[in-house]
Amino acid sequence: MAQTRRIPVVAGVLLAAGGGRRLGGRPKALLEHRGRPLVEH
Structure with missing residues (x-):
């Protein structure tokens, strides 16, 4: 049996939270996951 x-x-x-310097200054909460910003999940 499997x-x-x-x-x-x-x-x-x-x-x-933070300055997002490693992300080119982009807010981390607005990074997309599955086509939507993280704050929408």
């Missing part, structure tokens, strides 16, 4: 692997579900997202 075993089924369970993938854990993400329960939350921690939005980081």
